[in-house]
Amino acid sequence: MKNFKQYYPTTVDEAAKYLKENPKDTYIVGGGTDVIGAMKDFILPTYPVALVSLDKIPGLTGIKEEGDYLIIGAMTKVEDLAMSDLLKSKYTCLAEAASRTASPHLRESGTVGGNLCQMTRCWYFRHNNNQFDCVRKGGSTCYALTGETRFHSIFGLTKMCAAVNPSDLAPAMVALNAVAVTNKKEIPIEKLWSFAVPGSTTLDHDEIITSFKIPKFTGKSCFYKASVRRTIDFPIVNGACAIDASGNARICLNAVAMTPHRCTEAEETIKGKSITESLAAEAGAAAVQKAKAIPGTGTSNEYKIEIAKGVIKKVILGCK
Numbered sequence: 001m002k003n004f005k006q007y008y009p010t011t012v013d014e015a016a017k018y019l020k021e022n023p024k025d026t027y028i029v030g031g032g033t034d035v036i037g038a039m040k041d042f043i044l045p046t047y048p049v050a051l052v053s054l055d056k057i058p059g060l061t062g063i064k065e066e067g068d069y070l071i072i073g074a075m076t077k078v079e080d081l082a083m084s085d086l087l088k089s090k091y092t093c094l095a096e097a098a099s100r101t102a103s104p105h106l107r108e109s110g111t112v113g114g115n116l117c118q119m120t121r122c123w124y125f126r127h128n129n130n131q132f133d134c135v136r137k138g139g140s141t142c143y144a145l146t147g148e149t150r151f152h153s154i155f156g157l158t159k160m161c162a163a164v165n166p167s168d169l170a171p172a173m174v175a176l177n178a179v180a181v182t183n184k185k186e187i188p189i190e191k192l193w194s195f196a197v198p199g200s201t202t203l204d205h206d207e208i209i210t211s212f213k214i215p216k217f218t219g220k221s222c223f224y225k226a227s228v229r230r231t232i233d234f235p236i237v238n239g240a241c242a243i244d245a246s247g248n249a250r251i252c253l254n255a256v257a258m259t260p261h262r263c264t265e266a267e268e269t270i271k272g273k274s275i276t277e278s279l280a281a282e283a284g285a286a287a288v289q290k291a292k293a294i295p296g297t298g299t300s301n302e303y304k305i306e307i308a309k310g311v312i313k314k315v316i317l318g319c320k
């Protein structure tokens with residue numbers, strides 16, 4: 001690694017000031033499980049001269065219901081979500097997503113904010129020493145489109161980038177209609193992600209997520225992750241469904257597109273109906289109607305369409 005400074009501000013304003021004064025080469029660090037690895041492997045387009053840690057800022061951790069919302073501090077560890085009795089009983093899909101994230105060790109270090117802002121795992125993007133000057137790094141080629149695509153996008157594919165968002169917490173947050181609260185504004189969760197590097201988010205460089213707000217939820221919810229190994233593995237496809245007390249569903253898949261993919265066709269399919277095996281399968285088929293595999297030159301990602309269908313079916317049946 002190259003030398004870099006690490007700042008430990010004690011307020012969000014102080015952290016934002018460091019970021020604002022050094023717009024290009026100062027990055028936020030939560031638990032560091034993503035960003036430090038990226039620095040070790042030299043995959044960031046600009047190598048950070050400094051990291052701004054949020055670790056010493058009070059008030060950024062915790063899980064509590066307050067007024068009409070569940071509030072989760074951005075620096076809360078992923079393991080705390082997995083272990084929370086409140087989440088397990090009322091916001092089940094989020095507790096399930098957390099418990100299926102990485103390994104116990106990584107869950108103890110990784111934060112909720114970092115999980116939602118993590119960079120893509122596209123193997124061209126992540127190749128050591130920036131060997132592939134892909135579009136995310138300012139180049140003009142998406143190497144996946146003509147290369148090995150087995151884990152890449154099946155939705156919203158453009159010539160720009162075929163990488164997917166790998167977060168396990170993201171689909172659960174979308175299903176529960178979360179809002180990211182930053183030092184500048186509130187962002188409805190579906191508007192949090194973009195193509196940007198680092199972080200793949202729409203956040204300004206000096207914008208810090210302080211918490212996530214989820215409207216109090218009284219329905220049923222379920223998360224499912226399809227991966228090669230049980231947990232310490234990124235999803236091939238994951239997904240979450242939340243059905244509220246009035247029968248309205250929010251369903252989201254991830255690892256299928258550049259950003260988490262809301263499945264409105266599946267939501268419409270089950271609206272107002274009682275859940276059965278065949279209805280859940282119908283919703284799965286509706287969800288992947290617009291999916292498209294990338295031919296590539298290696299293993300095609302066509303199998304992901306079938307997996308996505310199955311994930312939708314499972315998360316809907318999990319809400320019965």
Ligand SMILES: Cc1cc2nc3c(=O)[nH]c(=O)nc-3n(C[C@H](O)[C@H](O)[C@H](O)COP(=O)(O)OP(=O)(O)OC[C@H]3O[C@@H](n4cnc5c(N)ncnc54)[C@H](O)[C@@H]3O)c2cc1C
Pocket residue numbers: 027028029030031032033034035036037054074075078100101102103106109110111112113114115116117118119166167168169198199203207208209210231232233234235
């Ligand atoms: C071996 C391995 C396996 C993994 N498996 C999984 C998995 O199965 N599922 C999964 O979802 N993830 C997985 N991860 C990815 C990741 O490490 C974890 O998701 C973790 O939760 C990231 O959190 P962090 O706090 O360590 O992030 P950091 O590395 O600290 O930050 C990640 C990004 O988020 C930005 N950031 C952090 N906090 C904030 C904030 N509050 N506001 C604005 N920006 C912020 C940082 O600038 C950086 O760009 C894995 C990682 C490794 C190394």
